[in-house]
Amino acid sequence: MSMVAPVRRPDLGPERHLVPVTPSTSIPGSISWLHGVRRTRARRRPKAFFALVTAVVMFCVMIAQMLLSVALESGAYEIAHLQSANKEASRSFQQMTQDIDRLSSPQHLALNAEALGMLSNNTPAYLRLSDGAILGAPSSGDGFTRLVGSDGGTLVPNSLLANVPLVTSASLTPTGDAASHAAPAVADPNGAPAGLAPAAPVALAHGLPGLATH
Amino acid sequence: MLIVVAFFAVVVVRLIDIQIVRAAEYDAASAGKMSLPATVFAPRGDITDANGIVLADAILKYDVTMSPRNAREFERGTGENMHKVSTEEAAMEIASITGQKPEDILGAISSSLTANPNADFAYVTRGVGVEQFRALNQLEIPWLYFEQIPSRAYPNGSVAGNLLGYVGSDGTALAGLELTQDSCLAGENGQETYERGADGVRIPGSTVTSVQAKQGSQLRLTIDSDLQWYAQQVLATQAQAQDARFGIAVVLEVKTGKLRAVADYPSVDPNNVDATPEQYRGSYAFAAPYEPGSTMKSLTAAMVVDTGMADHASRVEAPSLMEFANGARVKDSSDHDPNLTLQGVLVESSNVGMSLFGEGLSPDQRFSYMTKFGLGQPTAVGFLGESAGILYDPEQWDNQTYYNMFFGQGLAATAVQMAGAYQAIGNNGIRLPVRLVEECTSPDGAVTAPSLPESVRVVSASAAQEVTGMLEGVVTNGWLGPQLTIPGYRVAAKTGTAEMSAGDGTYSTSFIVSIAGLIPAEDPQYVVLVTLANPSSNSTAAVAPVIHDLMEQVVKQYRIQPSTSNSPYWPVTY
Numbered sequence A: 001m002s003m004v005a006p007v008r009r010p011d012l013g014p015e016r017h018l019v020p021v022t023p024s025t026s027i028p029g030s031i032s033w034l035h036g037v038r039r040t041r042a043r044r045r046p047k048a049f050f051a052l053v054t055a056v057v058m059f060c061v062m063i064a065q066m067l068l069s070v071a072l073e074s075g076a077y078e079i080a081h082l083q084s085a086n087k088e089a090s091r092s093f094q095q096m097t098q099d100i101d102r103l104s105s106p107q108h109l110a111l112n113a114e115a116l117g118m119l120s121n122n123t124p125a126y127l128r129l130s131d132g133a134i135l136g137a138p139s140s141g142d143g144f145t146r147l148v149g150s151d152g153g154t155l156v157p158n159s160l161l162a163n164v165p166l167v168t169s170a171s172l173t174p175t176g177d178a179a180s181h182a183a184p185a186v187a188d189p190n191g192a193p194a195g196l197a198p199a200a201p202v203a204l205a206h207g208l209p210g211l212a213t214h
Numbered sequence B: 001m002l003i004v005v006a007f008f009a010v011v012v013v014r015l016i017d018i019q020i021v022r023a024a025e026y027d028a029a030s031a032g033k034m035s036l037p038a039t040v041f042a043p044r045g046d047i048t049d050a051n052g053i054v055l056a057d058a059i060l061k062y063d064v065t066m067s068p069r070n071a072r073e074f075e076r077g078t079g080e081n082m083h084k085v086s087t088e089e090a091a092m093e094i095a096s097i098t099g100q101k102p103e104d105i106l107g108a109i110s111s112s113l114t115a116n117p118n119a120d121f122a123y124v125t126r127g128v129g130v131e132q133f134r135a136l137n138q139l140e141i142p143w144l145y146f147e148q149i150p151s152r153a154y155p156n157g158s159v160a161g162n163l164l165g166y167v168g169s170d171g172t173a174l175a176g177l178e179l180t181q182d183s184c185l186a187g188e189n190g191q192e193t194y195e196r197g198a199d200g201v202r203i204p205g206s207t208v209t210s211v212q213a214k215q216g217s218q219l220r221l222t223i224d225s226d227l228q229w230y231a232q233q234v235l236a237t238q239a240q241a242q243d244a245r246f247g248i249a250v251v252l253e254v255k256t257g258k259l260r261a262v263a264d265y266p267s268v269d270p271n272n273v274d275a276t277p278e279q280y281r282g283s284y285a286f287a288a289p290y291e292p293g294s295t296m297k298s299l300t301a302a303m304v305v306d307t308g309m310a311d312h313a314s315r316v317e318a319p320s321l322m323e324f325a326n327g328a329r330v331k332d333s334s335d336h337d338p339n340l341t342l343q344g345v346l347v348e349s350s351n352v353g354m355s356l357f358g359e360g361l362s363p364d365q366r367f368s369y370m371t372k373f374g375l376g377q378p379t380a381v382g383f384l385g386e387s388a389g390i391l392y393d394p395e396q397w398d399n400q401t402y403y404n405m406f407f408g409q410g411l412a413a414t415a416v417q418m419a420g421a422y423q424a425i426g427n428n429g430i431r432l433p434v435r436l437v438e439e440c441t442s443p444d445g446a447v448t449a450p451s452l453p454e455s456v457r458v459v460s461a462s463a464a465q466e467v468t469g470m471l472e473g474v475v476t477n478g479w480l481g482p483q484l485t486i487p488g489y490r491v492a493a494k495t496g497t498a499e500m501s502a503g504d505g506t507y508s509t510s511f512i513v514s515i516a517g518l519i520p521a522e523d524p525q526y527v528v529l530v531t532l533a534n535p536s537s538n539s540t541a542a543v544a545p546v547i548h549d550l551m552e553q554v555v556k557q558y559r560i561q562p563s564t565s566n567s568p569y570w571p572v573t574y
Helices: A030-105 A106-115 A174-182 B001-020 B023-034 B088-098 B103-115 B130-139 B174-182 B224-243 B293-306 B342-348 B351-358 B363-372 B399-407 B416-424 B463-476 B542-558
Strands: A124-129 A133-136 B035-040 B054-066 B075-077 B083-085 B123-126 B144-153 B188-196 B208-211 B218-221 B244-254 B259-265 B316-317 B322-323 B327-331 B340-341 B437-441 B492-501 B505-520 B526-533
Touching: A030 B054, A030 B130, A106 B224, A174 B083, B001 B023, B035 B208, B054 B130, B088 B123, B088 B130, B103 B123, B103 B492, B123 B144, B130 B144, B208 B244, B224 B259, B224 B526, B224 B542, B244 B416, B244 B542, B293 B342, B293 B351, B293 B363, B293 B399, B293 B416, B293 B463, B293 B505, B316 B322, B316 B351, B322 B351, B327 B351, B327 B399, B327 B437, B340 B342, B342 B351, B342 B463, B351 B399, B416 B463, B416 B505, B416 B526, B463 B492, B526 B542
Parallel strands: none
Antiparallel strands: A124 A133, B035 B188, B054 B123, B054 B144, B075 B083, B188 B208, B218 B437, B244 B259, B244 B526, B316 B340, B322 B327, B492 B505, B505 B526
8 A cells, every 4th residue: 555644635525535646756737746736835834934044044144244344344444543643642742752851951951041140159058957057158149150151052062952942032932912821820829920920029928838738 | 068067167177276276376475465564663772861861862753755756746635626736846845844955856856767767766855853754744745755763862962972972874873872782772673464455454353463572771871961061061161262172071979980970072962973073973081091190190199108108298309300210300390399298299299209209119019009090901881982091011111101100101091090090099999990881771670780890999098098188288288279179168189281192102292181189078979080182271270160160060969068177287398
């Protein structure tokens, strides 16, 4: 007998024997082939479903990979942008450090000090605070000399200071405008307005300003 | 059917050929176009003074290069602002920033094109700073390129320039401490390879650091830069006023052997090396030995006192001119009372008197003392081009030199060597190795100090103090005393005038004048030594203002307390 038990199907009418058929012996158009098709279609639906699922998953994976690589690539652009900003910042840092260093050079300080009228005291003397004793031999004004002199600025040259003007040159003297634009007007504890050279020494009302410590 | 199979077979064979057989070759070709090795510059270490003030700083400069074959008209701007910029206009813009002439730039383009029509590289200018680089970059000239060049900035200019040395245009050390301490200062450049896309952005994950960059270590000197500047300033002022050929000023700390200032005149500004003639780009303080003259008498007196042969009150009868038994003739620079004590010999700076006192020493004794004082050998500093001076063996002394060496002729020493000898006198007879380098600090904090030789006991403590007392007497009794006195302080000093060699075995008529001083005399802290070559006044009075001002500055700088006692009076004559 056959491997497959005949199936009684109510819609086909009574007592209809079904011939088991394989696809190779199918006769297109015959009812028995249609039955075979209906049977394999039931088995093919799960396969189609899984294939669809796999395709969708693969599609999602590809989409995810593309999105990740987009994100990574945009990160690369940001890195490149930040690296160039870093380079610019380090260049500015180098520039400003150089400026600070050369403006602190002894030649520049001495020239500016003398341009402002300061003189060097060449007779060292000490005042001992404990008893007010004077050690050494101070002089009144004869011991004060100009270190650098009018053209002495060239004796210990610094080519980095070539175009740096002295603090007393006209372009740098603070005018009223410049004073108001000057960086933070820190309130002088003595009440003198910031940025203006006081005409006369201001009397200290409450002693020297000190730090509040706890 | 067969055609289809054949077609696919050809395709498959080709695929295998590309993907498997020739894979390595194509990979390399594409990597060569995509990946770049980039040098990671390691900055050179800083050089600082004893207080941490930066004397030499590592910076980046830029070489401006161009591609001559691509130097043509280009379009600048976008959209409506786009306009053409010709090569001439671009050259003018470049020239206005770099300070060149536009003709020079155009000439460089045309000359490199005539030499090689495909020339892709030519220098526009080298070593521009950050401001100029930014300005040039903003011009957005497509045929202009930039190369980073590691370089050096010396913010204090020629202060300590004689000691620091300088670097070349490519950043390699050429002179001075930059060269001798290169193993400490130099970093090691690293290298990294990365792949980039067509727009030049790095492909993430493709950076491979093949060699790690190592930063250079920081070098700390014993020099005090403020004192160094002051020494250079006063030395240069007086040297110019006296029209001297060169000048040297040395400040040496007695208790430690550290050099606090070594000033030369003329001195090179490492930022602008070309402004100084080549022979003055080093340090004469280390490299130029000269006959010390009468400053040597302090050492002879120390030898005499240490062997117990004399003290400050010992007497001698010293005429102004004397011929000795071996035929040598010794003459004093001026007439004086012949009845001198040892103190008087130093005050009058009598060559005859010093020879009479020193005759009792054997040549080997003298040679041994002079060697222990540091003469005839280079100091422990090991500066570039340092001289050992000239000190002949006793066998080579002729009859005149035998006596000349008592008062500092017939031998030669550098200024630093003489300062070291005076350091021994001031330090109770113990000579410490002279140092210029304090330490070398690597970026991870490891500190290396230079290895130094042992200190040397030259004379006994009492002999050294006796000599220091006599040198104090030179200031209180000598003719230059008023110019060397610092009110409130006890000062010890010895003047010296030596004839300069004419170069042919005879002496010329020019002098090297020097003064060596110890301050304060009761417990010396600092040796100050100043030398001028061929001053117009031809006497030590030329040097006196320099050493006086320098000693005052040393006193102020290091807060040396005024002396609490008076100088003793030791008789000059009897």
